[in-house]
Amino acid sequence: MSAALALVDQGSTATKAALVDERGRLLAGAEEPASAERRDGRIVHDAEGIAASVERLLRELSRVAVPVGIGLACQRSTCLLWERASGRALTPALSWQDTSAAERLDPGAAQRVAGITGLRLSPHYAASKLSALLDELPDGRSRAAAGELVAGTLDAFLTQRLVGRPATEPGHAGRTLLYDLEEDRWSTELCELFGVPPEALPELRPSVGRWGETPLGAPLAAVAGDQQAALVGHGGWSPGVAAAHFGTGAFVLASTGPSPRRHAGLLTAVIASTARTRHFQIEGSVNSAGSAVDWAVELTGVDLEEWTARPLAAHEPPWLFPALAGAAAPWWRPEARGVLGGIALGQGAAELLDAVLAGVAHRVVDCVETLREAGAVPEELRLSGRLTRLTGLVQAVADLGRLPVRVAADEEAGLAGLRALVRAGLDDAHEPLAPAPLPGRRHDPILPASVARDARLRWGELAAAALDLWG
Numbered sequence: 001m002s003a004a005l006a007l008v009d010q011g012s013t014a015t016k017a018a019l020v021d022e023r024g025r026l027l028a029g030a031e032e033p034a035s036a037e038r039r040d041g042r043i044v045h046d047a048e049g050i051a052a053s054v055e056r057l058l059r060e061l062s063r064v065a066v067p068v069g070i071g072l073a074c075q076r077s078t079c080l081l082w083e084r085a086s087g088r089a090l091t092p093a094l095s096w097q098d099t100s101a102a103e104r105l106d107p108g109a110a111q112r113v114a115g116i117t118g119l120r121l122s123p124h125y126a127a128s129k130l131s132a133l134l135d136e137l138p139d140g141r142s143r144a145a146a147g148e149l150v151a152g153t154l155d156a157f158l159t160q161r162l163v164g165r166p167a168t169e170p171g172h173a174g175r176t177l178l179y180d181l182e183e184d185r186w187s188t189e190l191c192e193l194f195g196v197p198p199e200a201l202p203e204l205r206p207s208v209g210r211w212g213e214t215p216l217g218a219p220l221a222a223v224a225g226d227q228q229a230a231l232v233g234h235g236g237w238s239p240g241v242a243a244a245h246f247g248t249g250a251f252v253l254a255s256t257g258p259s260p261r262r263h264a265g266l267l268t269a270v271i272a273s274t275a276r277t278r279h280f281q282i283e284g285s286v287n288s289a290g291s292a293v294d295w296a297v298e299l300t301g302v303d304l305e306e307w308t309a310r311p312l313a314a315h316e317p318p319w320l321f322p323a324l325a326g327a328a329a330p331w332w333r334p335e336a337r338g339v340l341g342g343i344a345l346g347q348g349a350a351e352l353l354d355a356v357l358a359g360v361a362h363r364v365v366d367c368v369e370t371l372r373e374a375g376a377v378p379e380e381l382r383l384s385g386r387l388t389r390l391t392g393l394v395q396a397v398a399d400l401g402r403l404p405v406r407v408a409a410d411e412e413a414g415l416a417g418l419r420a421l422v423r424a425g426l427d428d429a430h431e432p433l434a435p436a437p438l439p440g441r442r443h444d445p446i447l448p449a450s451v452a453r454d455a456r457l458r459w460g461e462l463a464a465a466a467l468d469l470w471g
Contacts, residue, residue, distance in 0.1 A: 006067035006218070007418045008054055010074045010158065011226055012036060012095065012248040013290075015050065017057035018415050019064055022423075028064040030057045042100045044092035047080050050154070051089075051161045055215075062216050069221040070214055071422035072162070073229040073414050074155040077175040079126035081133050081140065081200075084150050087160045090137060094129045096175075097248070097287070097325050099334055101128035109193055116190060117174060118181040118260065118268030120332040124287070124325075126153055127177035127194040134196065144200035152176070155223055156202035163212030163220050166202035170270035170278060171225035173204055181260060181268065184278065207272035208425045221425030224418060227251040228271045228281065232417030234382040234408065236271060237279055242371060242378030244364055244397075245413060246385030250289035252329075252367035253281045254376035263374035265330025266367075272421060274429070282376050284329035284367025288338070289360045290387055292322040296356040300349035304390075307353065312392030314358035314400060315447060315455035317342025318351055321466040322359040330370040331467060339466035360387070361396035362459045368401045381405045384413035391443075399447035400456060409440040 004027055009016045013035060019028040032053040036043050058070065077096035082089045094100070102123035110121040119125060130151040134140040143149045150156065153172045160166040173179035173186070178196060180187040184204075191198045205211060211220040224232070227245055231253045234243040239257030244250055253271075260268045260280040267283040288295075297304050319341055321327075326334035340355060368381060381403055388394055388407045398405045410416060423429075445452070 003068045004065040005419055005422050006058055006061050006070045006216070007415045007422065008057065008070070008072050009226060009229070009412065009414050009418065010034065010050060010054060010072070010154065012075050012097070015053040015057060016412065016415070017061055018412070019061040019067065020419055024416065024419055028061055030060050032057065036095045036097065039092070043095040043098040045078060045095060047082070047089035047091070047093040047154070047157060050093065051158060054158055055161065058214070058216060067216065067218045069422045069426045070162070070216070070218050071222040071418040072155060072158060072220065073224050073226045073418045074153070074158065074172065076153065076172055076225040076227065077125050078154045079130055079152060079176070080154065080157060081130070081137060082150050082157050082160070084148055084166065089157065090149060091133050093154055094133070096124055097291070098129065099123040099326060101132040102334060104128040104131055113177060113190065116180050116187055117177050118262065119174060119177060120267065121177070122332060122334050124334065125175055125177045127190070127196060130176070131195045141197070145197040147199040149200060150202055151196055151200040152202045159211065159220065159223060162214045165212065167205045167211060168202045169205055169207040169223050170273050171207060171228045172223070174269045175225070181270070206275050208274045208421050208429070210425060219426070222418060222421035224272050224421055226414050227253060227283070229414040229417040229421070230384055231255060231271055231281060232420055233413035233415070234384070234417070236281070241382070242376065243382040243384070243413070246289050246383070246387035248289070248291045250286040250360060250364050252284040252364055252371065254371050254378060256280045256282055256376065261374060261376065263370065265370045266374055267329070274424065282371065282374055284370050286322070286360065286363040286367065287326050287328050288322045288324040290385070292320070292324050292338070292356050292360060293387065295324065296353045300352055302349050302353050307390050307392065310392050312354060312357055312361070312396050314361045314396035315451055318347065318355040319362065319459065319462055320355040320359040321463055322356060322363060323466065327467060329367050333467055333470065336467055336470045339462070339469065341462045357390065357393050358396065361393055361400055364397050365401040365456070368403070378403060382408065384408040395443050395446070398443040398445050400452050402445055402449060402452060404442055404444045406442045407440045
């Protein structure tokens, strides 16, 4: 058997692991659920449970073949406090979907925060949540200032459990609102603004490289954000590639290569870094995509499998503006909530689910149109994630966005990208190889352009009215 790589993708709903050979062929796969729960007004994960699932899945894969290298992709803004000496979690992990610390944000600091980080001032990101956890933990602030505990994102917690020390990389560090994008370092100014002692932050390391030996005897060779890994899997180490990955949310990313690009409606972040270079992305976010569909399925009792080949008339209402966890790109309104428009008597469960799917399609196109405004014009949008099984949704994105879309044959684009990063880490490469675009089916626009334009205008009116409800 050729040398094997173990890849772990820790997401909001599951921890997935795959053992692949040097060509990317799957040797073994495993998965455990990782559902979030609502507790005391927060959305939380069991951090120790997640760490245990990662360790179990890696042991399970190693029984098939001992890997020569390991990669970790992780949900990006989920954060917690843990003990530096032992690696033991001191708090639950607050989900990226959690906005419970919104009142800690100072709107007057929004422009400065965006200038330093490339992100928007938002309670979805870790800084305000880490500050709240520090206040709630007995002696939290004094212990943080003494370096006895770590305040960081989930990847740094898992890294400590895997290699014995807490470390993070620029893609995750950016999601704290404590990372200086231009200087590639923690910002003392932002640490002071949010009240997070810099002594409590994990070490910053390049995404690609040897992070240390794991208990399996193989090095951890790459760490990346789950969405960044998906973009790399679609070929996004090269500039000009645009991709959308459907998970709990939907994230539309375009690579800008070794230079960052900024736009008021989008986020600027690092895709991944090596010891010598960083590559950047510009990103539009839809906070509720898979989560909105799951909500509708649970509410209606509809079997989503029956929607796999069902056409979707997304150019006609009813539509749901799916701000169930706030409205992200291009408005960045975390206080907004979902609004249903155009429903009528006689319509029921099927129409409600279609309204949610149509809303998700429109929101992805909102992000695509903002990418165009930023000069990141995709010739083709590459899609991955579980919702891409729904051909009606995919066709709606092509029709409303007026561009071809290609669905990856493998839903797990993140694992393909992570494999490329791990191989570069093992080879001590300064430029990760750019994998070929994942093969898959292509959908070209078939809806008349005039119909699509009219639908987009009406959608814009619904979005504006929905946002007006929240001031």
